[in-house]
Amino acid sequence: MRDPDTDRVLPLSTFVLALSLSVVPLPGVVATFRPDWVPLIMIYWVVMTPERFGLFTAMWLGLAADTLSGSLLGQHALAMLVVGYLCLRFHLRIRVFPVWQMCMSVLFMLAIYEFVLFWIDGVAGRTVPYVERWAPVITGVLLWPLILGILDRIRQDNKARV
């Protein structure tokens, strides 16, 4: 029997899935709207189980995203750290929010995530992209209820099986 509090399979597989989804090739227009899978999944795990996943998880995931996307080493890591910190700081509040309010906090965190990436691109002298940069924030928020529903359900199943 797997204990849901120490089960590593589900979180690890969602992390790997999120990293894969973040590099799956999509046709041009759709790629602009590719949600930020990695921070979304990270937000879920940190908010729900802050005693297991925290800043180190955020940083490792960020470094993996950096390597995959070929960006500056540490760029995604920094953005993930900021989001992870906010999650840890406010997880008690976010957890009891109704879904729409949760969506608002996710919107806020994804916007900060994109802003950090955008800012570093600018400082490092890389070509700064345009308004479309904010599209993933919108799709990410729209996906949040879905992620929340699915993962909560799987975890409940896990718990029931104990």
Added chain:
Amino acid sequence: MNVPGGIDGGRAAVPLGLRFLLLVVFSLSLMFVDNRADHLSRLRQIFSVAVYPIQIAVSLPFKAWQMASISLSDQVSLLNENAQLRSEQLNYNVRLQRMAALEAENTRLRAMLDSSPRVADRILVAEILAVDLDPYRQRFSINRGLGDGVYVGQALLDANGIAGQIAGVDTFTSEAILISDADHAVPVSVNRNGLRTIAVGTGDSRRLILPYLTNSADIETGDLLVSSGLGGVFPSGYPVGQVVEVRRQPGQLFAEVVAEPAAELDRDREVLLVWTAEDIKQSAETTVLTEVEQ
């Protein structure tokens, strides 16, 4: 990697804010070093080995789809394709025969002029991994890495012309930057009259701009741009693009010239890695320096 062991839970001795600050400083310094120098390439290689399975897994379905579409295509279309390829090959063979004679002549002439003979380039086919990098930058990964002798700054061609160059090398893969990336520029010359200039990417894979041509420059729509070989990165004489628009405004110093890349940057599946002879590269580098000074 992602150790879910709870090292960073709520019970740690170091307060959350401090841990956060330390990690932020850590990632900032990583970025600083990565941006300024090349010391982190080892670290990057180690990470890239760790994420390699993900890259492979992501590109697998696309490969499977290609395989399936080949094995399921009917005989007639295969025969047609075969016939077409045969005729193409015949065509190329005829051209090659002429090429051999020309090459011999060229070597002889160069020997007479006392200049170094041009050594044939070595070429390796690399497959583009179906992996999307940052959508705002014109980059992709290929399945050749350190083991294949790929180096940073190496030229990439496709069947129609120059595609880009290698920007980073990992153990099994490399990152390529396309000529259409907004951070990239190719030294070119106009094939018609040898006019030298620089083609700069725009971020749009069907558009290059030539910002350094004066209003009086002899350039017109339809001109073929070939790589000039200056700068030492790209071998000279390969097509880069075709001029599609020339706008001269009387008040401006420079003309607005737009070119379309010859390489099919958005449709390629395979690219060719080119090794040029080292001595050619060196002499070209010194040339470009003097060119730029002027």
